[in-house]
Amino acid sequence: MNDAILVINSGSSSLKFAILSGRGNTVIVEGIAEGLGFDNGRLSIKFNDKKALIKLSPSDHKSALIGINEWLEQHAEIKSALVGVGHRVVHGGEFFSSSVIIDNTVIQTIHECTDLAPLHNPAHLKGIEVAQSLFPLLPQVAVFDTAFHQTLTETQYLYGIPLRLYRDHHVRKYGFHGTSYRYISQKLGEIKPESLHQGVLVAHLGNGASVCAIANGKATDTSMGLTPLDGLIMGTRSGSIDPSLIAFISEKDQLSMSETMDVLNKKSGLLGISELSNDCRTLEEAMNTKNNKAQLALDMFASRTAKQLMSAATTLDTIDHLVFTGGIGENSQYIRHKVCEHLRAFNIKIDQTKNDSASKGDAALISDDNQALQVWIIPTNEEKMIALDTLNLITKN
The missing domain is CATH 3.30.420.40 (ATPase, nucleotide binding domain)
Incomplete structure (x- = not known):
């Protein structure tokens, strides 16, 4: 287990995570923090077919990630095997056609896409910020839901509205679930x-x-x-x-x-x-x-x-x-x-x-x-x- 990746999906009121090894084929631990922003925030962690439930106070993304890190501190063999952190990001606009290692420019660009995903991108940015502070030595990667659809032609992605709205405000079809579609395309390619x-x-x-x-x-x-x-x-x-x-x-x-x-x-x-x-x-x-x-x-x-x-x-x-x-x-x-x-x-x-x-x-x-x-x-x-x-x-x- 020398290639473990912490995968984080930071949503508006929840945060899902999993640690995978063996080139993503083995799920070591997984869990979800729910009720973030409300009084009943809780973190559930599943490991070795057992579930641990942790009450979050305060009930926010930072507390959820701190709770995950505290669990990892108690399972040093898993934490020491981590080599990187992957973040699901809903909207990459027209800026990203593939996954990228996160740096300050990437963070700023994700922020610029906030108007296109006002509920999701701020939560992703919070998850990235906290994860970078908790795991400062691990490289972190952004994987975009929209990236797979950047191969659409203008004929397909433009709307029948004044073209200036696309020029001035990037109004177009972006599409989502791109990471799922990319996986399915590759998996079907393995079978057929x-x-x-x-x-x-x-x-x-x-x-x-x-x-x-x-x-x-x-x-x-x-x-x-x-x-x-x-x-x-x-x-x-x-x-x-x-x-x-x-x-x-x-x-x-x-x-x-x-x-x-x-x-x-x-x-x-x-x-x-x-x-x-x-x-x-x-x-x-x-x-x-x-x-x-x-x-x-x-x-x-x-x-x-x-x-x-x-x-x-x-x-x-x-x-x-x-x-x-x-x-x-x-x-x-x-x-x-x-x-x-x-x-x-x-x-x-x-x-x-x-x-x-x-x-x-x-x-x-x-x-x-x-x-x-x-x-x-x-x-x-x-x-x-x-x-x-x-x-x-x-x-x-």
Whole structure:
């Protein structure tokens, strides 16, 4: 264990972490700090199949990272094996098309992208600042959600609005989940080497959901836009809507712009439609007891996913593979079935027996044997991708 990487995902009210070794293949310890900024902040650490729960006071990102470091002080053999720290950063704007070792210029550039991700980038910067103070001798790397999508052409990333808004304010489609898509592209390439020279569609379906088209290992289109609100219906996000709805909702419900955006980001999607939950598992259980709103939410989610997949497919020469990933994509037989049912006009079919019997946590081919286009389930692993990027950059430099 001489290549351990501490991976940090510092969110607005939570902080996830993991320590991986063996080129990202072995998870040594992992955990999450939740409720940051509230009275009930707590840090949960899982090690050797046991969980430790630590109350945080004050309840903030600094306390969470101090708690992680204090745990490491008690496990010196793990701390001494650390060779670097990898940070997930949501938004790198147009500045970053790959992961980078963090220096003062990188920190300043991430700060300049704050307008594009006002909830996420400040939290990332706080995580970086505290991690640098706690681990001053370890090189630190930033891995950007947006980087993979920097290969989109102007035709795909520009909006049909005055071009000066792009020139003056960088208003364009950026896309997210890029680290996941890069991992899936590489993993599929290991299973099917020819896929690296073919057209691939990926549906990353979870509480946050998006799709991506990949040609020759590079992104050609994606569903999320300037922010993660665009595209698919998600757990609590509306996805793509008529822009005039923003003014309409604001006027009818007497809401400010901020309050209206809160409705679209936090009270819509599966939660808003079902009026029950944003959790796909809960909704499937309710659907099985004849809850019509739960089924409506799931069916709308599947329908929009299919539409966005075919929209992204217009940037490909051929569609050779469709991959489901993310918490819902990997685990929901129903959603995979419904998405492919909506794609029947494109001769995309799955074998229902393979779909129902796919082993959780493993890559699986679930398409019909007689079908040229192959449909896959491939579990994503963003933490491994961050660990590998960190390790590779450290080794290179």
